[in-house]
Amino acid sequence: MKHSRMMMTAAVTSLAVLAACGSSKTASPATTAASTTAAATTAAATTAAGTTAVATTAVATTAAATTAAATTAAPAPPSSVGKGEGALAIVAWAGYAENGSNDPKVDWVKPFEDKTGCKTTVKVGATSDEMVQLMRTGDYDGVSASGDATLRLIASGDVAPVDTSFVPNYADISSFLKMQQYNSKDGKAYGIPHGWGANYLMWNTAVVKTDPDSWSVVFDKASPYKGKVTAYDAPIYIADAAVYLMASKPELKITNPYALDDTQFKAAVDLLKGQKTIVGEYWSDYLKAQAAFDQGSTVLGTTWQVIKGLVDTDAKVKVKTVIPKEGATAWSDTWMLSSKSKHPNCMYLWMNYITSPEVQAQVAEYFGEAPANPKACGFTQAKDHCDTYKATDEAFHKQLFYWTTPTKDCLDGRGSICVAFSDWQKAWTDIKG
Numbered sequence: 001m002k003h004s005r006m007m008m009t010a011a012v013t014s015l016a017v018l019a020a021c022g023s024s025k026t027a028s029p030a031t032t033a034a035s036t037t038a039a040a041t042t043a044a045a046t047t048a049a050g051t052t053a054v055a056t057t058a059v060a061t062t063a064a065a066t067t068a069a070a071t072t073a074a075p076a077p078p079s080s081v082g083k084g085e086g087a088l089a090i091v092a093w094a095g096y097a098e099n100g101s102n103d104p105k106v107d108w109v110k111p112f113e114d115k116t117g118c119k120t121t122v123k124v125g126a127t128s129d130e131m132v133q134l135m136r137t138g139d140y141d142g143v144s145a146s147g148d149a150t151l152r153l154i155a156s157g158d159v160a161p162v163d164t165s166f167v168p169n170y171a172d173i174s175s176f177l178k179m180q181q182y183n184s185k186d187g188k189a190y191g192i193p194h195g196w197g198a199n200y201l202m203w204n205t206a207v208v209k210t211d212p213d214s215w216s217v218v219f220d221k222a223s224p225y226k227g228k229v230t231a232y233d234a235p236i237y238i239a240d241a242a243v244y245l246m247a248s249k250p251e252l253k254i255t256n257p258y259a260l261d262d263t264q265f266k267a268a269v270d271l272l273k274g275q276k277t278i279v280g281e282y283w284s285d286y287l288k289a290q291a292a293f294d295q296g297s298t299v300l301g302t303t304w305q306v307i308k309g310l311v312d313t314d315a316k317v318k319v320k321t322v323i324p325k326e327g328a329t330a331w332s333d334t335w336m337l338s339s340k341s342k343h344p345n346c347m348y349l350w351m352n353y354i355t356s357p358e359v360q361a362q363v364a365e366y367f368g369e370a371p372a373n374p375k376a377c378g379f380t381q382a383k384d385h386c387d388t389y390k391a392t393d394e395a396f397h398k399q400l401f402y403w404t405t406p407t408k409d410c411l412d413g414r415g416s417i418c419v420a421f422s423d424w425q426k427a428w429t430d431i432k433g
Contacts, residue, residue, distance in 0.1 A: 080166065081166050081345050081348045081349060081352075082345045083345060084116045084117050084118045084343070084345050084346045084349055085118070085342070085343040085344075085345055085346050086117055086118065086119060086343075086346070087118060087119045087120075087121075087342075087343050087346065088118040088119070088120045088121070088141055088142075088343050088346035088347060088350055089120075089121045089122075089123070089139060089140045089141050089342075089343070090120070090121075090122055090123070090140060090141060090142045090143065090144070090347070090350065091122075091123045091124075091125050091131050091134045091135060091140050091142070091143040091144070092122055092123075092124060092125065092143070092144045093124070093125060093144055093146075093333065093367075094124045095363070095366055095367040096144050096194070096333075096354075096363060096367065097109055097120070097122040097144075097354075098366065099120075099122075106362070106366055108354075108359050108362050108363070109122070112349075112350065112353050112354075115353070116346065116349045116350075116353070118343070118346035118349060118350065120346075120350075123140065125143070127284075128145070128146050128148050128149035128234075129149075131143055131145060131149055132149050132152050132153060132156075132158075135153055135158045135159065135338060136156065136158055138158075138338070138340035140338055140341075141337070141338050141341040141342065141343045141344065141346065141347040142335055142336055142337050142338055142341065142347045142350065142351070143159075143335070143336050143338070144194055144333050144334070144335055144336075145159075145191070145333065145334055145335075145336050146331050146332075146333050146334075146403055147182035147183075147236075147331060147332060147334075147402055147403030147404045147405065148234070148235075148236040148403045148404075148405050148421070149405065150182050150183055150190065150191070150334055150336065150404075150405060151181075151182065151185075151404065151405035151407060152405050152421065153190075153336060154185050154190050155407070157339055158338065158339055158340075159190055159191070159336040159337060159338060159339055160190075160337050160338070160339040160341075161185075161188040161189060161190055162189050162190065162191060162192065162336075162337050162348075162351070164189050164192070166348045166352075167192050167348065167351050167352045167355065168352060169352050169355040169356050169357075169373060170192055170352075170355065172355075172357070172373050172374070172375050173192070173193050173355060173372045173373050174193070174372060174373075174374055174391075174392070176394070176397050177193035177196065177332055177372050178193065180332070180402065180404075181404050181411055182332065182334070182402055182403065182404040182405070183332075183334040183336075190334070190336060191334035191335055191336040191337070192334065192335045192351045192355055192372075193332060193333070193334055193335075193355075193372040194332075194333040194334060194335055194354065194355070194363075194372055195332075195333055195360070195363065195364055195367065195369040195370060195371055195372055196330060196331060196332035196333070196369060196370050196372065196402070197304055197305055197306070197330060197331055197368075197369045197370060197389065198304075198305070198323060198328055198329075198330040198390070198396075198400055199232065199240065199302050199303070199304065199328050199329045199330060199331070200302070200303050200304065200305065200308070200321040200322065200323060200328065201215060201217070201218070201300075201301070201302065201303070201321065201322050201323070201324050201328075202293070202300070202301065202302075202303035202307070202308055202319050202320065202321045203217075203299060203300045203319060203320060204293065204296070204298075204299040204300070204317050204318070204319055205318045205319065205320055206317065206318060207225070207228075207296075207299040207300075208225065208299060208300055211320060211322070212300075212322070212324070213322060213324055213325050214244075214324050214325055214326060215240070215243070215244040215324045215326055216244070216248070217300060218231065218275065218278075218300060218301055218302070219241070219244060219271055219274065219275050220278070221274050221275075221277055221278060223278045225278070225299055225300050226277070226278040227278065227280040228280050228296075228297065228298055228299040228300065229275075229278045229279050229280060229298070229299075229300050229301050230279065230280065230281050230282070230283055230289065230292060230298040230300070230301030230302065230303075231275065231279050231282050231283075231301055231302055232282070232283065232284070232302045233282035233283055233284040233432075234284060234428070235421070235424040235425045235427070235428035236329070236403050236424070237272075237302075237428070238260075238265075238268050238269065238272065238424055238427065238428065238431075239257040239258055239268075239329050239401065239403070239406075240257075240302065240328075240329050241268040241269075241271045241272050241275075242254055242257035242258075242260055242264065242268045243257045243326055243327055243328065243329060243401055244271070244326050245264070245267055245268060245271065246326065246327075247325070247326040247327075248326070249267065252264050252267055255412050256401075256410075256411050256412040257329065257401050258401070258403075258404040258405070258406045258411055259406065259410040259411040259412040259414070259418050260406070260418055260419050261410070261414070261417050261418055261419070262417075262419065265418075265419040265423075265427070269427050269430075269431060272431045273431055276431060276432065276433070279301075280292075280297060280298060281297065281298060282432065286304060286306060286307050286310075287310075289303065289307050290307050290310040290311055290314075293307070293311050293317060293319060294311060294314050294316045294317060295316075296317065303321060304368070305321070305368065305369075305388065305389055306367070306368025306369070308321050309368065309388070323396070323399050323400075327399045327400065327401060328399060328400055328401070329400070329401050329402075329403060330400035330401065330402050330403070331402065331403045332372075332402045332403070335350070335351045335354065335355075337351075355372060355373050356373070357373055357375035357376045357378065357379050358376075358379050360372065360373045360375075360376035360379075361376040361377075361378075361379035361380045361381075361385075364376060364380065364385065364389070364391075365380055365381060365382060365385055368389075369389060370386065370389035370390060370391035371386070371391055374386070374391055374392045376391075377391060377392065405421050406418065406419060406420060406421045406424055407420055407421065408420040
């Protein structure tokens, strides 16, 4: 999720987890031929002399070369993940790869290491921008990327397509999270969905007496709640304004809040500049957002389900949430494989492990999100967790617009007339002054 995610426990900036070596998840050791590479893709190169080399990359597999002088049949693509390389380095949001250092009862990294022999090092990313920069170093095997980072990583070539057949748990992941604009390209999957959540409208019922059903209440410059309205602090929030304008200004002809031409983008930016006059605080740390509602300094604005849960638990104020009639933005995180991965087998083993029902249940409850694998719902300690987070609610999902990196080549197919994300970043700085 999200651009500055802070967990209920102290965020770990980096951790190295030691484990005893174990066997790989599936027994398919590497064999060696003409070339072995480390990305889950297949590349073919044909030379002017008529020499064709086929390299099957990924997971410790073999490659064979066919030349005009000698013909050798290329081996069939691998059907499973090879033996783990013994190490794994990942970039993750705080709370996605816990090893017990924050809470001894919260540890799903050590069991992974014991099972696979992949000694795991985790670098916690504070923002999507930081994650993009870290992945460009080539020092990491994978990342849990949000939709405002995924297309940037794909476009830069820093991540590779994944072979979903190497991730058996992929078959159980909710279909509405697979092969979306934010995690695929040209018909190829660029990652394995992890978890998701919606961006709700929340209000203090003691102050906001009439239950709102529209985002208009957070954009009204004459708002009686001036100075106590909150908004999410990130360039991707421009899409929230676009969602509202899709319904309130149909003449703008916005069909995708992440595909805005100059006119549509200007309308969204102008709306947000007007909103700034009533915003008391922009938030990115959800614990601070919770505290603002608890203290009464915020009474209305954008929130996540986990924040509502924390406010409800504190019971200092009573709040309600709604997905307004215009719909809402949402986030879905994806585990992506580095194109420069030194340990692709271990990364594949991790992607399958982290999406298993039992582990998904642990992560979803600890972090506060809907699991990508609905089978996790049978393993959560709170039996109503998946109902609370709408994990299997298709009708709820259809109201949402998942974060997707804006590109100049419009995501709605209109051509190269849309405003790229770099300009969203500049505009957000301008909006906040």
